[in-house]
Amino acid sequence: MPTAAAARPVARVVVDSGLAHLDRPFDYLVPADLELAAVPGCRVKVRFAGRLVDGFVVERVEHSEHGGHLAFLAKVVSSEVVLTPEVLSLARVVADRYAGVLGDVLRLAIPPRHARAEKAPRTEAPKGAPAVQSLEGWQTYVHGLGFVTSLQAGERPRAWWTAVPGHDPAQLVAEAVLATLSSGRGAVVCVPDARDVARWDAVFTQVLGEGRHVALTAAQPAERRYRSFLAAARGDVQVVLGTRAAAFAPIPDLGLVAMWDDGDDLFAEPRAPYPHAREVLLLRAARHDTALLVGGYARTAEGQSLIESGWCIELAAEQRTRRRAWPQVEVTDGSIAGAAPVRLPQQAFRAIRASEGSVLIQVPRRGYRDSLTCQTCREPARCQACQGPLGQPSASAPVACRWCGQEAVPWSCPHCHGTTLRSPVVGALRTAEEFGRAFPDREVVTSGGSTVLDDLPAGRRIVLATPGAEPHVDGGYDAVILLDTWLMLGREDVRVDEESHRRWFNALALARPGGKAVAVGDAQTLQAVVRADPAGFAARELAARAETHLPPTARLATVDGPDDVLADLAGRAWTAHTEVLGPVPVDQRAPDAAQRLILRTPRREGAELATLLAAVAAERSAAKLPGLRIQIDPLTF
Structure with a gap:
């Protein structure tokens, strides 16, 4: 029988169970021989429901509030810290926002381990940062120069940028990132696909210099992807450029989150709980008080909503300049x-x-x-x-x-x-x-x-x-x-x-x-x-x-499942102002297929609706019933 560690013998572990009713940390004892290896943020193996499953240690404490017997950690897979407190807190908020499970979000945020990448020699970024250049492109936009200057001064401006042709948007975003670096802070930049990452990567290298950023996409080979992730988690680089998964990149002292062409449907995650990278970055900017830059040649209704609410400023060219550029x-x-x-x-x-x-x-x-x-x-x-x-x-x-x-x-x-x-x-x-x-x-x-x-x-x-x-x-x-x-x-x-x-x-x-x-x-x-x-x-x-009560002016949820289950959910009490639509066939050409229930509520009640939907998922999970497909604010429905 192993003995428990002398100091902080209890490890709180997020278990990758996928079960909604078990979406919480569990306490395990740390064996004495793993006392130094079981650090917060590392990967472990634990016994859970009779089988060996993956998990992350989120903290070590002296005592457990659990009154029963505690099992020991089975194994420390790696002492590499891959789950930082900031990413854990963001993942929890994203899971709650989308009525999902924390483990599912962490699966999106942290790539699979690659042992050879962990053993590879570390390459640290050069010290300091190049001087910010002329910023000629930013002078095209009203408040553009002031936005970059405030980044350089260590401030946290939030802006929605309507770009015009004439200057490479990758160049302008790289200059904003450089201004953030000069203030001693890091940045995360998301673009739609791997083609964009390749093009922007070359521009970032030219503007920032060699070794100051990494590219992170799901299309990369496993070793290269994990090595890029580790470079950010270890603090070897302060800038991550990537696709939607990069929205969770663990950057120490994050100062700027940026996104280009936020209306692209590639930013919508096709796996549960189906978060949108734009919403992840908005949550990150709000929760961790970072600067924000979202740009594109077009503008989404979500961006217009945030501008009209005053949550962020508008970066746009004057009308004469705009007409001349297009x-x-x-x-x-x-x-x-x-x-x-x-x-x-x-x-x-x-x-x-x-x-x-x-x-x-x-x-x-x-x-x-x-x-x-x-x-x-x-x-x-x-x-x-x-x-x-x-x-x-x-x-x-x-x-x-x-x-x-x-x-x-x-x-x-x-x-x-x-x-x-x-x-x-x-x-x-x-x-x-x-x-x-x-x-x-x-x-x-x-x-x-x-x-x-x-x-x-x-x-x-x-x-x-x-x-x-x-x-x-x-x-x-x-x-x-x-x-x-x-x-x-x-x-x-x-x-x-x-x-x-x-x-x-x-x-x-x-x-x-x-x-x-x-x-x-x-x-x-x-x-x-x-x-x-x-x-x-x-x-x-x-x-x-707004007239039709659709996002972003309202919160909308779709629930796919059997007709009898959705009929029961349609009769439930949701939030005070929730409208219940359906159930209707998911595919109108196949009315006997799965059904869909649509719930629509004002934005102020969106968090409450997500909580209620998460409770429904937990109820079915605890009863060992088939799960329902729940999506919050889907792009199509």
């Missing part, structure tokens, strides 16, 4: 003199002919002809065997069913007996084929799907890309053409307008100074793009959300 947008519906609209209008062809360099064409869909209808009666073309939709993946491929793969050649319409097919929605591959025939003297490249291009050299080419897959071109594009804007707005999504404008602004920002742009769509819908006014659009979007 390309002038010509809007057309594709018609000429009242004739029927065409998909590829003459304005687009004129813009391409007038360009001497590269032209970007944004196409909402990647495929060739994913949807087919009858040319005569416009009825959707269906497979005779399974009634699935017909499509054509490439010019050389036959028309076939997208469900069962059976070819439909020859095809005849069962409604009007027509034999000709048309495609109401044309993908990027088919569009590239059409532009290739129209401009044989130009190279035509595509980017999207499994083939995404990051960067291209300058040259006379036409680049067709799906939203979010637009490659950067040296010097910028001569022209940007937004095709099928109506198709982007046709999705069934409460955020479809906001997301479409974000994609459009991001594409237009790739134009060179003085470049041209053509948008094919409705002029009224595209007014914010024409006026280069993302702030005005965000204000209108926020007002619309």
Whole structure:
């Protein structure tokens, strides 16, 4: 029988059980031979419910409040401190905010251990920091220079930044980080994906100097990822640049949390409890009193809400500067003199002919002809065997069913007996084929799907890309053409307008100074793009959300589960002003599948609603019933 440690023999351990009703620390005795190894923040193995499970020591104390017998720690996996008090406190707040379990959040915050990375020699960052440069880019924005100066002075300003083209946003954020470093504090910066991390990493190295930051993404090899995490946890570096998981990075003396393009859905975690990286950083800034910088070419309703509430200041260029920085947008519906609209209008062809360099064409869909209808009666073309939709993946491929793969050649319409097919929605591959025939003297490249291009050299080419897959071109594009804007707005999504404008602004920002742009769509819908006014659009979007009681003006929760369980939850007493909607089928096309209950409440009651939902999860966990899928403020529902 082992003996307990002489000093502080009780270790409080967060056990990775995944059970909602056991979401609390448990006390264990520390064996005498592990007294020095079992430090707060380290990984351990403990006996829990008859099996060996992982856990973290969160503190060592003299006495336990538990009246019964305490088990001993089974093993100290590593004495490396990976769970700092600041990250533990943040993880607890995030779990409570999203009606989740602490262990699930810690799994997102702390990457898996890699023994070789722990044994690797440490490399400390150079002492001091380079001098802050001219900050010319920040002078473009009202209050921009003052924001960076206050960071340099050790203050904690909070700002929402609406960027304009002309200066690399990575350069400006790196300068803000450098100002924070010069005050002796660290920074965490989140960008949407690994492509952005690679591009921003090079800029950060140039501005901050070698060895002062690390990149941290889930796409990295396990050893490299864990080594980057350890560099931050050990205090070897003060700056972490990464994707959504970097929002939890353990930076000592954190002074700034920053994020670029917060509307990107890649910031929404797909694993329980489904936190959004923007909300994690906002919670971190508020709880630990750090500076905040959230920027993008577009603005989300969440950002507009915080600006209007006075919680943060607005960093934006004056109207004249803003209009001069963005390309002038010509809007057309594709018609000429009242004739029927065409998909590829003459304005687009004129813009391409007038360009001497590269032209970007944004196409909402990647495929060739994913949807087919009858040319005569416009009825959707269906497979005779399974009634699935017909499509054509490439010019050389036959028309076939997208469900069962059976070819439909020859095809005849069962409604009007027509034999000709048309495609109401044309993908990027088919569009590239059409532009290739129209401009044989130009190279035509595509980017999207499994083939995404990051960067291209300058040259006379036409680049067709799906939203979010637009490659950067040296010097910028001569022209940007937004095709099928109506198709982007046709999705069934409460955020479809906001997301479409974000994609459009991001594409237009790739134009060179003085470049041209053509948008094919409705002029009224595209007014914010024409006026280069993302702030005005965000204000209108926020007002619309307030009228319909949707986030961020309200707190919304979805609960997925069996119909009988949700029917019982629908009759429960929630908060004083909670609206109960449903249950309804999660998939309207399959009404017999899982059901969804929607709970909507004012923001002031959001924390109470999350607590009540966490209690429901704990009740079912204690009764060994199947869990429910609970999401707070999901992007789609």
